[in-house]
Amino acid sequence: MYKISLFIFFLLFQSMCFCQSIKNFHIPDSLRTKTAEQLEKEYSKVFRIDNDKAEFYANTILKKGKQEKNNKLIYDGYYKIAHVKGLEGQKAHPYADSLLAITKDLSNDKDYPAKAYIIKGILYNYEFKYKNALDHYIIAQNLSRNRNTDQFYYIKKLVGILKTATEENEEALPLFLEYYKYQKQKVETKDKDVKSYIGSIFSVANAYSKNKQYQESKRYNKIGMEECKKYNDYTHYIYFVMSEGIADYYLKNYTAAATHLLKIEKELIKNKDFSNLSVAYYFLGKINKDSKKEKQAIEYFIKSDSLSFASNDFIPITRDRYEVLIDYYKKNGDKENQLKYIDKLFYADSIVNNSKQYLSKEIYRKYDTPILMEEKEQLIKDLDNRNYLLYCFLGIGAIIIFLLGYIYRKNKIRIKEYQRQADLLLEKSKEQKETVPVSENKRAEEHVVKEEKSKKLLSDHQLQDIKLKLEAFENNKDFLRKNITVDSLAKDLETNRDHLSKSVNELKGKNFSQYLNEIRIQYIIQELNTNERLRKHTIASIADDIGYNNSESFSNAFRKITGTLPSYYIKLLQEQS
Incomplete structure (x- = not known):
């Protein structure tokens, strides 16, 4: 009876639930004979390495599920597409919402609907809506308790990630260690999950780095890279390398740190992981600054800032890049750029404090707001004598806008005439075919x-x-x-x-x-x-x-x-x- 009801639900609501798959997506001949397990392996190989390919395999899983009326594959397809699109900063919520809609009434499934709440929480985490993320994780944890041990421990890791994001690093570390111990035991069994195991190692390495225990972080980075090679799974490999580079920077091993960070640049670009690329450029800037290479440092800080603005993602640790840029342009008498980066610093602070809910009280600030405001006002006064140029530009801009409007109106008239003549042509061609x-x-x-x-x-x-x-x-x-x-x-x-x-x-x-x-x-x-x-x-x-x-x-x-x-x-x- 339940299966019949679920089938009717799919028929009635398929336009709502299935509209998010790629329009006119067709499974290529090379994948038609692949089993669900084989497609899962292909997806796992490229997830976080080549996200475009990962999304393609996820859509293949979803399409195959629809063709075979296999609900499990359909659920899995939606989950994977939402995860990939969330990583790329695209609209992933419709997929997660569809997954919630079609699994919310399941009561005997060990994976769902808990997994649907998990992916929804992950997406909120990507968007820095930590309260919403935690609410969904709690629901998922209650659903998975005594039903799915893997999910139960995975949620501990996700909560640890939330605590890391809000700078509660000491509380996050035990959660990551607990998840790592569980995965380490599991990897020795027939039910091993290599990707989750390696991911748990990275979580611990990152947590130690956040707690300024850099030697411990390097120890787990080494374990993680060795396990990547052992199990031939390189999903997390570049992130271990990045973590190693950051640890080396804080340990003042600048040459090694730069080598590690430059090594992963192309891979981060390929994965469109601009948030982590911004952090990598920030640390390359710090390395060059501490090595007295000012010009190179400024170039990396500008790159880091550009990526942050492109993704609207501002990480507190990178805040002092603006202080360096403001000082640099002040020293060089470039008041426009000095004012520009003061404004950018204000904007970044507003995003950090309001949107991301970071505990910014722990951030060391060389420039506090009152001093910056005074400096900004003085810069504006110094630039007032150039306002006449602005008025000239505005006048020229108005003329250009008028001309563009005139051209636009002429083009609109021409387009209407083309459309009228096309209508007439069609009518005439029907009447007089020869x-x-x-x-x-x-x-x-x-x-x-x-x-x-x-x-x-x-x-x-x-x-x-x-x-x-x-x-x-x-x-x-x-x-x-x-x-x-x-x-x-x-x-x-x-x-x-x-x-x-x-x-x-x-x-x-x-x-x-x-x-x-x-x-x-x-x-x-x-x-x-x-x-x-x-x-x-x-x-x-x-x-x-x-x-x-x-x-x-x-x-x-x-x-x-x-x-x-x-x-x-x-x-x-x-x-x-």
């Missing part, structure tokens, strides 16, 4: 020309011969060839350039270039009307198909003849479909 649909102005011009032309030359034998050859040229679609000129066609038709040009003028009422363009445009309009697949081609591809050397010459010819652009006409046809 005539060239052209713009109103063009049609009027042709009517006048044809009225004025005399038909007396049609009795001429040579003219009749050209007429028949042109008909064959059109019927055989030879006009689709590239690089057709009046000279090349005259040669093909066994006549001369002058006679062909005059004959086209007499027979078609237009010059050769107009004639060639119109039969090509007539042809492609008819093809677009009947061939839906052709509408999906690019403009450049269509242009190439009918003999044009580039999309621009094709679009210009189309516009001159029809009054609109091919892109507007194709869009209209697709909307009609």
